[in-house]
Amino acid sequence: MDRASEERFAQWMISRGPTMQRFAFLLCGDWQIAEDLVQEAFARCALRWAQMEQIDNPDGYVRTVVINQCRSHWRLRKARPDHPVEAIEDRQAEDATAGQAERAEMLAALRRLPARQRAVVVCRYYEGLSEAEIAALLGCSLGTVKSQCHKALRSLRGMIELERQHADR
Amino acid sequence: MLTDELSEAMRDAVQRTPAAIEVGPVLNRARRLRRHRRVRLSGGTAVLAVVAILGIWVIHPGTAPTRPSVATPPPTGSAGATYQVGALSRYPVSRTDAVVPAFRNQTVPAAPPSGAAVLAAFAQWGATRGSLAHDSRFLTQVRRQWTHPTGPYSIEMQDPKMVGPIRVLYAGQTVDGPAAVVAQRSTDLLVHLYVGVMTTAGGRGLGLWGPNSVEDNGGDTGSPNSGRFDLHQVSFTTAAGHDLIVLPTNPADTVTVSFDHSVDAAGQAVRSWRAVSVVGGVATVALPAPSKSWDTLVRTVTPTDLSYESPVWINAGHSPVPSNAFGLWTQVGAVVGKYAVGIRDNTYTPWVRLYGAADEPYGVSEWSIEGTLPDHTGLLMRQIWLDGDPAHTVVLQIRKQKSSVLADVVTKPTARPLFAQHLPSIGGWLIAAGPNSTITGYRDVGARRWLTPPPAISDWSGPNGNTPQHTRAAAYLSANQTRLQLRLVINGKTKDVIVGS
Numbered sequence: 001m002d003r004a005s006e007e008r009f010a011q012w013m014i015s016r017g018p019t020m021q022r023f024a025f026l027l028c029g030d031w032q033i034a035e036d037l038v039q040e041a042f043a044r045c046a047l048r049w050a051q052m053e054q055i056d057n058p059d060g061y062v063r064t065v066v067i068n069q070c071r072s073h074w075r076l077r078k079a080r081p082d083h084p085v086e087a088i089e090d091r092q093a094e095d096a097t098a099g100q101a102e103r104a105e106m107l108a109a110l111r112r113l114p115a116r117q118r119a120v121v122v123c124r125y126y127e128g129l130s131e132a133e134i135a136a137l138l139g140c141s142l143g144t145v146k147s148q149c150h151k152a153l154r155s156l157r158g159m160i161e162l163e164r165q166h167a168d169r
Numbered sequence: 170m171l172t173d174e175l176s177e178a179m180r181d182a183v184q185r186t187p188a189a190i191e192v193g194p195v196l197n198r199a200r201r202l203r204r205h206r207r208v209r210l211s212g213g214t215a216v217l218a219v220v221a222i223l224g225i226w227v228i229h230p231g232t233a234p235t236r237p238s239v240a241t242p243p244p245t246g247s248a249g250a251t252y253q254v255g256a257l258s259r260y261p262v263s264r265t266d267a268v269v270p271a272f273r274n275q276t277v278p279a280a281p282p283s284g285a286a287v288l289a290a291f292a293q294w295g296a297t298r299g300s301l302a303h304d305s306r307f308l309t310q311v312r313r314q315w316t317h318p319t320g321p322y323s324i325e326m327q328d329p330k331m332v333g334p335i336r337v338l339y340a341g342q343t344v345d346g347p348a349a350v351v352a353q354r355s356t357d358l359l360v361h362l363y364v365g366v367m368t369t370a371g372g373r374g375l376g377l378w379g380p381n382s383v384e385d386n387g388g389d390t391g392s393p394n395s396g397r398f399d400l401h402q403v404s405f406t407t408a409a410g411h412d413l414i415v416l417p418t419n420p421a422d423t424v425t426v427s428f429d430h431s432v433d434a435a436g437q438a439v440r441s442w443r444a445v446s447v448v449g450g451v452a453t454v455a456l457p458a459p460s461k462s463w464d465t466l467v468r469t470v471t472p473t474d475l476s477y478e479s480p481v482w483i484n485a486g487h488s489p490v491p492s493n494a495f496g497l498w499t500q501v502g503a504v505v506g507k508y509a510v511g512i513r514d515n516t517y518t519p520w521v522r523l524y525g526a527a528d529e530p531y532g533v534s535e536w537s538i539e540g541t542l543p544d545h546t547g548l549l550m551r552q553i554w555l556d557g558d559p560a561h562t563v564v565l566q567i568r569k570q571k572s573s574v575l576a577d578v579v580t581k582p583t584a585r586p587l588f589a590q591h592l593p594s595i596g597g598w599l600i601a602a603g604p605n606s607t608i609t610g611y612r613d614v615g616a617r618r619w620l621t622p623p624p625a626i627s628d629w630s631g632p633n634g635n636t637p638q639h640t641r642a643a644a645y646l647s648a649n650q651t652r653l654q655l656r657l658v659i660n661g662k663t664k665d666v667i668v669g670s
Contacts, residue, residue, distance in 0.1 A: 010192040021187035026179055031187065039190050039198070046199035106178035126179040127170055130628045130638070131500065142497055143535045157171055 009049045013042050016059060020066055026122045027070045029111045041065040063127075065136050067119050109159040118154035119146055183669045217219075237256070256659050280518045290337065290400045291362060298450040299341025299415060301349075311337055311349040314367055314375050338403065339416055340450060345407035347375065349414065366483045368408040371532075401469045405483035409461025413481060420450035422469040428457055429464045429557055430525065432578075438525030438555055442468065451553040460542055463488040464530050464556035480530040488532055494552050497535040498604035498642075503626040505548060505597075505645035507542030516572050520553055520563050523574065530556045538643045540625075542595055548645075550588065550601060552580055562588050564599060585659050589668040593652055598646040598668075602657055607641035610656035614667055619656060622646060 017038065024034035024041075045052060045062050050057045110118060119138060123129045131149070136140045232354040257608050301307045312335050319568055346369030367375050402424070403416040415424050424445050430438040445452045456462055462485070468478045521531050534552035542548055547567035552560040565575040576590050576599075587603030600622070602608045610619035622644035626637040646653070652669035 006196065009196075013190065013195065021190070022183035023185075025183055031185075033176045035188060035190065037280045039195055041191065043198035046196055074378055078421060102174065103178040103181050107182050110175070110179070121175065122179065125176045126183075132628070141535060142500055143533075143537075146537075147499075153171060153175075154424050156175065160171075 002034045005049055005053075012058070013045075017042070017061060019138055020062060023063065023122065024066050024070060026110070027115075027118060028127055037069040038066060040058045044069075049140055060133070063123075064139075065126070067138065070119075071115055083105065088089065104162055105163050106156070109156050111164070112159060113152050114154060116140075117148050117155070121152045121156075124149055179482050184480045231443070239537065250314050273568075288354065288362060291364075293340075293385060293638075294336065294338055294352075295417070297340055298420075299339045299349075301340040301342055301347060302337075303611070303621060304340065307340055307347060307349075308337055310375060311340060311351060315351050315353070315365065337363075339414070339451065341414070342454070343407040343414060344411045344455075345369065345409040346415065348405070348407060349375070350403055350405070363401065363488075366403075366404070367404045368485070399467075399477060399479035399482070402479070402482075404426065404467050404469055404479075404481045405487045406456065406462045406481060408485055409455060410462060410485040412452045413462060413465065413467075413598075414455050415445070415452040415454065415469075416450060416577060417452070417469045417473065419469075420447060422471050423446070424452045425468045425470070426454055427468070429465045430529065430555065432524075432558065438529055438557070440466065458487060460489045463532075467529070471619045475633075478526070478528050480528065484662040485588055488556065490532065491558065491560040493580045494532075494534050494554065495536055495580075495582070495604055496545065497642065499601075501540070501625045501627055501640060501643045503536040503637075504538050504540040504599070504622075505625075506543070506644045507626070514551070516565065516567065517553055519572055519573050520561075520565065520577065521555070522554055523577070524558075531562075532556060532560075534560065538599075538601055538625075540645060547572075549594065550599065550643075562601070564588075564590075565594065566595065585657060585664070586655060586666070587667065589653075590670055591649070593649070596647065596649065598644075598648055598653060600644045600646065600655065601642075602642050604658075606657050606659045608644050608655055608657055609641060609663075611644075611646055612654050614652050614654050616654075 020038045020041065021034050024037050025031055028034055028037060044065055045058075048061075052061055054116065062139060066163060083109045097138070110121065113121065120134055123134045123137060124131070129137070130144055131145045138145070204282060241273070296302065297308070297451040303399075315335055332495070333354070336352045337349060338352055339348070341348060348366040348369070351365050351367065355363055367373055401418050401422070403418070404413060406413055413426065415426070417424055424447055425442040426445055427440040427442045430440045433439050433460070445454045462481045465481050466478055467481060468476055471477045491630045517531060517533065518527050520531050521527060526561045532554050537551040540548040547565075549565045549567060549572070551563065553563045554560040561577075562578050563574060566575050575592050575594060576588070577590070580587070585603045585606050586599040586600050586608065587606075590599065591598050600608050600611075608622055611621050611622055624639035624641060625640070625643050627640035628638045650669070652667060654665055654667050657664050657666060
C-alpha cells in the first residue's frame with residue numbers, strides 16, 4: 001500500500017473498529033478475544049485493501065472476515081470460557097435493575113448456540129441485516145439462513161425455559 | 170417476544186466502548202501475513218503431493234476404482250495373540266420406538282428417538298468396524314481431523330461441552346477412498362451426541378462432514394445433506410457417490426435398501442427392496458448412480474421383525490431438483506399478518522403422506538411464501554417434491570405445530586400467476602405471481618375499479634429487525650368471490666387475467 005492508501009485504510013479501520021469489536025464480542029463472548037480477532041481481520045483486510053476500495057460493501061466483507069476469524073478461533077480451541085463471567089458479572093454489579101438477569105440468561109444461551117446459528121442470530125437481531133444479506137455474508141443459501149435462524153430461536157427458547165425451570169426449583 | 174429480548178440483551182451487552190485498535194500493529198501484521206503467504210504457497214505443493222501419494226497407496230491399482238474387501242481381519246493383541254471378535258454391539262430393541270413404514274391412512278411413525286436412547290445405542294456400539302479399524306495411523310488421522318478439522322466442509326459445531334472419548338465407529342477403505350464415522354458425547358442441554366462422517370473428497374484428503382448434533386427432537390444443526398438421524402443405522406455415501414455404506418447399530422439386523430420409487434395408478438410411491446449383506450457390521454452397496462442416494466431408503470429389520478426405515482443420512486453432492494422447480498424467485502416472510510411461520514421437521518409430512526410413506530425422501534424449493542392468518546394459524550406455500558418426481562406447489566396451514574394441506578398442484582412453470590386459488594377455509598385468495606412477475610391489482614370480474622392488493626412483507630430489517638420490506642410478488646386477498654380478475658406485471662408488461670371458476 002502506498003501512503004495515501006494506508007491513510008484511507010486507517011481512517012476506515014478507525015471508524016469501523018468499535019462496531020466490529022462489538023460484533024465479534026457477541027460472536028465469541030470475550031472482549032479481549034474479540035479485539036484480537038478484529039485486529040487480525042483488519043490485518044487481512046489490509047492485504048486486500050486495493051480490491052476492497054473497489055467494492056460496494058467493504059463493511060460486509062470485513063464482517064465476513066470477522067466471522068471466519070471467529071470460526072478459526074473456535075477451531076484452534078483457544079482458551080474460551082463457557083460463560084464470559086467477567087462481562088456478565090460486571091454488568092450485574094453496575095446495574096441491578098429488573099430484567100438484567102433475564103438478559104444475562106439470554107446472552108449465556110446465545111453463547112451456547114452453534115457457530116453458524118450464533119452468527120445468523122447476531123447478524124439478524126443485532127446488526128439488523130436482512131436474510132439475503134446474511135446469506136451473502138455467510139456464503140450460504142437463503143433457505144439455510146432461514147433454517148438456521150429458526151433453529152437458533154427454537155434452541156434459545158428451549159434453553160431459556162430450562163434455565164428458568166431450574167431456577168424455580 | 171423472544172427476538173425483542175434477544176436484541177435488547179445483545180445491545181445491553183455491548184454498551185461498553187471497546188478499546189481503539191491501533192493502526193500500526195494491524196499494518197505490521199498485514200506485512201507479516203504477506204510474507205507468510207509466499208512461503209505457504211511453495212510449501213503447499215509438497216503437502217498435496219504427500220496426500221496424493223497416500224491416496225495412490227490406499228486405492229487398489231488400476232484405472233478404475235475397485236471395491237476393496239470390507240472384511241475385518243482378526244485383531245492382534247499387543248502380545249501377538251489373536252482373539253475372537255464377539256458380537257460387535259448389542260442394542261436393546263424396544264417396541265415403543267419401532268418405526269413401521271407409514272403409508273397413507275396409517276399411523277405416522279413414532280416420535281424421534283430420545284437422547285437417552287441415542288446414547289444407549291452408541292454406548293454399546295462396540296469395537297470400531299471396517300477394514301481400517303486396526304490401522305492406528307489412520308485412526309490417529311481421524312481423531313486429529315475431528316479435533317482440528319482441515320477438510321473442505323464447514324464446521325458448525327464448536328461446542329466446549331464435548332466430553333469423553335472420541336469414538337471411531339467405522340474406519341474403512343471404500344471405493345472412493347478411506348472414510349470414517351466418529352461420535353463424541355456432549356453435555357449440552359440440547360445436544361446429546363455429535364456424529365460426523367469423514368470421507369476423502371477430490372484428492373483433498375480426509376474431510377469432515379458436519380458434524381451433526383443429535384438432539385432430543387432427532388434433528389441436526391443444519392448440515393444441508395443430512396436427513397433426520399436414525400439411531401438404528403448410520404448411512405452415508407462415499408465421496409464420489411459410488412457406494413452407500415450402511416452401519417446398522419445392531420450388526421445382527423438385516424439391511425435392505427430401495428434406491429428409488431415408482432408411482433402406481435393411484436399416484437402412490439411404491440418401492441422394491443433388495444437385501445444387502447452385512448459383513449463385520451458393515452453393508453456396502455453400489456449405487457446405480459450418485460444422485461440415486463437422495464431417493465434411497467434404508468431399512469433395518471431386527472431379528473424380532475421390527476423394522477426401521479429412513480433416508481440416507483449423509484449424501485455426497487447436491488440433491489437433484491425437478492425441472493419445474495424454481496429457485497429463489499421470491500422470499501415472502503408475511504403475505505398476511507406480521508410474522509413468518511415456524512417450520513419444523515414434520516411440517517411437510519402431511520403432504521408427503523398423500524403420496525407415500527412418511528419417510529419418503531422429499532425436497533423443498535428455496536422460495537417460500539409465509540404468513541400468519543387472523544386466527545393466528547400459519548400459512549406456508551412452497552414447492553415440494555418426492556425425489557425424482559415433478560415439483561408441486563403446495564399450500565399448508567399450520568395450527569399448533571400441526572400442518573394440513575390446503576392446496577396442492579403440480580407446478581406449471583409458465584403459469585402466471587404461478588398460483589391463484591380461493592381457499593374458503595382461510596376466507597380468502599392466496600396469490601403467488603411467479604418469477605419475474607408482480608400482482609398490482611384485483612377486482613371482481615366485470616367491475617370497473619381496480620383495487621390495490623395489500624403489500625406483502627418480504628423481510629424485516631433495521632436495528633430491531635422490525636422494519637418491514639414490502640413486495641408485490643405475492644398477495645393475500647380477503648375476498649370470497651370464486652372468480653377474480655387480477656392485474657399482473659409480467660416481465661415488465663401488464664396483463665389482466667381471470668382466475669377461479
